[in-house]
Amino acid sequence: MTERIAVVEQIMGANDRLAAQNRKRLDEADVFAINLMASPGAGKTSLIEHTVPALANEFSIAVIDGDVATSIDARRAAAAGARAVQINTGGECHLDAVMLQEGLDQLDLEAVDLLIVENVGNLICPAGFALGTHKNVLIASVPEGSDKPYKYPAMYRGVDALVINKIDLLPYVDFDMSYFQRGVEILNPGVLTFPISCKTRDGLLAWITWIRTLVD
């Protein structure tokens, strides 16, 4: 004889609890943290390379870099002037709250104002794992195509801001900006959007100003 117990419990509970602990730790040390997510090649590391030098005079910046195996991105972040910590996920396709916790352990948080977390390049899995960062940012890029919100809705759904990188390529690529933005608007109404080009530096000022306002 079996007996049914009807209970509704969110399954991500454990990760979310850890993410909340990370957030508390960041808040106590007065660190503002951003989680940068994107597919491989969209420009996460390039955006960090442009963001860090622009703000390094005002804030102490750290970068936690999630990568499947290499440390190329962490070295680029360090070269840009940030304290960089590498987390090799050992094959995992995303960072989770435990991995971020391990990254935080390697930093003197009291000495950090702005923490940029570079997630693993992936448009599916990072969406499912809260880290405890204050803002979640997705970088889309023009060559990926304008159908991405329709194909990867979960990724677009939960972010606080959207960067559209490589806008200098718009004249050369079939990217229907209206179609793209209509999809985004349905998934994430009113989301803050920064069209930029890391190559020509177009739009970077607005992005950097936004970060500055958040950290201040």
Added chain:
Amino acid sequence: MHELPVTQALLDLALEQAKKAHAARVADIYIEVGQLSSYVDDSIQFYWDIISRGTLAEGAELHFQRIPLQMQCKTCESTFQPSEHSFACPDCGSEQVHITAGEELRMVGIDIERREQPEEVIR
């Protein structure tokens, strides 16, 4: 890859409920998985068989209910599942729509067996 932590979280939830109910065994677990949460049933089952060993929930059957992405039109109020390339309402063409289902990832119930109670003596 990421099904392992989800499976672990599911096991923790099921065992917590089983303990509360003084269960001897968990027989079935019911799970709702929304399309947007992008988890694969087979992978969860695979990890489940390994990590549930030696627990009250060993051998429990996992029942997945898949919930497709569902939207509702704000203009004509019809409810629909969007196509791969468009979120527009199939009835009136409006793009004034919002998501109403498909983001779930939750355990909605378990079936348990209780310890054998000594039966009343029937004369």
